[in-house]
Amino acid sequence: MTWTIARKEILSNLLSYKFYVVILLAAILAATSFFVMTRDYKERLADYGLIRPKAGEPIAVNPPNPLSIFAKGLDEAMARSFEVETIGVTVRAGQKSGNAIFAFFPTPDFLYVVRVVLSLVALLFGFDQVSREKEAGTLRLMLANQTSRSAVLIGKWAGNFLSLAIPFALVTALGIAVLGLDPDIRFSADQVLRLALILVLTLVYIAFFLSLGILISTLTRRASSSVVILLFIWVLLVFILPNLGTLVARQMVDVPSVRALSEKREQVWTREILLRIKGQGDMPSHIRTISAENDALEADYRIKFDRLVNLSKNINRISPVASFVYAVTEVAGTGIGEEGAFKREVVRYKNAVLGRMLASPDMKSSEYPAFLYRYRPLDRVLATGTLFDTAWLAAFGVLFFALSYLAFVRYDVR
């Protein structure tokens, strides 16, 4: 019986105005996003080709991550070049800096389309599931037969989920297939797996919003009030809570500004160099002091900053949307955790290079080790928060579905 209802839902969706509008919208947006972000990725890849260090140069550069087409996250920060010199690390940022308009608006990657547009679409599929049929009078006809309410609800959920997920999965798969034909973009087996995981996460996310939509639909008598409530909840979950959370966290954790930090570094450097000019100690020992003090400053900053990041993450997780964003970016390798791991790796590389420099008499060596960043393996990514975020998102979905079941069982269908 459940399947019959699900089929009926799918068929009636296929005939509705709403279905075509939203599926068309989602498809066009996903396609545009793929196109735009692929170009962006290729431009950054070309830049990488230019700045890639020659063998033996003490420069740490990580190539852009092809998964950034789907979730750009912090890839721009991770694809900068870090040149190691005796005085410290010189950072060169890439592209976008020439056009300030980029800074005004969010990046239109796949993650953005899913996070903002697809969630809205899922709500629009769910908002009138119960109230519309009640208004039309078909709900009591359905329940006048020997159909259990749980079968109706599950059938409705499944039917709508499928009529949303299948077209979207098809469009996305098509987009990925087109990307796969591009010779410049190559995904490793691991990245394909990660991509599959991102799609699964997307489906869990859709399921969450669909359950929320159905829940509100079972709690309201009229479709029009259901849609109003849902839009407010949506704005709160997608925009307000995650964007406010970081600012709230900043109120509670004191982190020195980055500018102050780099001025402190400058001070250390000047002090040591002037001591050297005065003739105290030899150069390598000064360099060692500078490096050690800078590392201590960095470590101190990192501790505070990590506290801020963790707090802001936890506050933001009030909204499962934030959990979704964290999970997807971490799986894609463009998340906050990955960036932190990358920076630690750069510091380690800097110390290795500095060791070599100091070991040679003129503090120059022609052969430095090459920098190679290995992304954290998937199991490690999952273990450090991503699994939790996924479970958190899924739990909310299940909770909302359970609540809508409770509400629907008592629903007055007349």
Added chain:
Amino acid sequence: MIATIVKKEILGHIISFRFIVTLTLLLVVVPVTTFILTNDYLKRIDDASLRQAEIETYLRSYGHFNRIGPILQATPAPIPFHSLVRGLAPDINLGEFDNDPLPVMFPLIDLVFIVTIVMSLVALIFAYDAVSGEKEDGTLKLTLANGLARPKVILAKVAGGGLTLLVPFLLSLVIGLLVILVHPGVDWKGTDWLALALITLGTALYVMFFYGLGVFISSRHHSSSASIMTSLLVWVLLVLVVPSLSPYIASFLSPTPSRIQVDREVGRLSDTERDDLGRKLQAERLRDLIAKYPVLAERMSEADKKRLMERDPVAREAFEAERKATQGAWDEANRIQGGKIEDIRKAAKLKEEAQTKLSRFISMASPLSVFTYLATDLSSTGLRNEAHFGRVGTVWDQAFGAYQRRKIADLQAKDPATDWWNTPVDMSDRPRFVYTEEALGGRIEAAMPGFLLLLGYGLVFFALAYVSFLSYDVR
């Protein structure tokens, strides 16, 4: 009669569920945002003064002209308006090792964000059933069954709805402003209040645009469920898609050379190519000299040269001429290559400016961008302020340069052999960088086209709603 319908619209909205939810939402979000941003602003002031103190300490110990470059720089200062509008805050710091990843993940909230995202959606939620909903309820035909002209009805609907919408916003803004007024650390001046008044006017135009759009969509549909679908679709496109895509489209239409490529090219021009050119020019000039002074063709050590110069005045002349020619050749090479570098940089800059302009132009298809530029320019946190900051910074740079030259001249006057580059100098009398916002007149002038555009967009959709409603089948 219009007054009656406006009143009915206002009363109808005020007792509605959506009005209460909107009011509650805004009453919570706006004051909380203001409170947090105000604290954030105060923190930034603290940080700035701490840094200033650190810089003073640094200068007392290491006031060498060789060591102050990275420390004494023009840096943007926090301005009181940051307690409402963040604008283009330089939080992300991609140029530093410790960049901030948090705002990349979720942009931080401010008044502009609340207006652009929340208020536009609220306006559509208020408007989507203005016509189609009344038709469904059957009240529209009753209204028109009396001797009431359609233009009056639609005009009253837009006016009443728009006015009701602004009430929750203004109320929440007033409470938010109380936070600013009560805080002793935040000192808003008259110009700030004036700028805020103008931003509020912009908000009204922006909200009216979306309300007009909603009424237009509503009068194109016969069921309110279809009109909310279309409204949301249009909202997604205007608010979420067009602005985000615009810089990417612009970069497609008007590409800029990658900055890394430009840097590479500049490096090549000032390094290997300059050396080649310098050597070539040097060889050419020396060839003529050798014809004149055969002594130059001989290979000899520096010591031998010195001895020869002391003995022979002709040789002395020859070597001096050689030194001059070499210097001239390298100066020439530097000049030529410097010109080329400047050309490349200038061309890249022009292209970047063209792309920025195009992005801005494309994004203005969405009223969200128009309002964002208008509000950030008025609050001096936007693009215009970046240019202004650049100008103020240059003025200070020049003043400091003059100060440095004067100090160096003083040092040299005392002792010509001094290493002025590495001698500690008392710099307590240096010109200090004080950031001043651009005068409000200039900002208003810059925001004018935005106001007109918002008004124009609003009028267009109102006209469309009017025309659609005239031919609307109310049965």
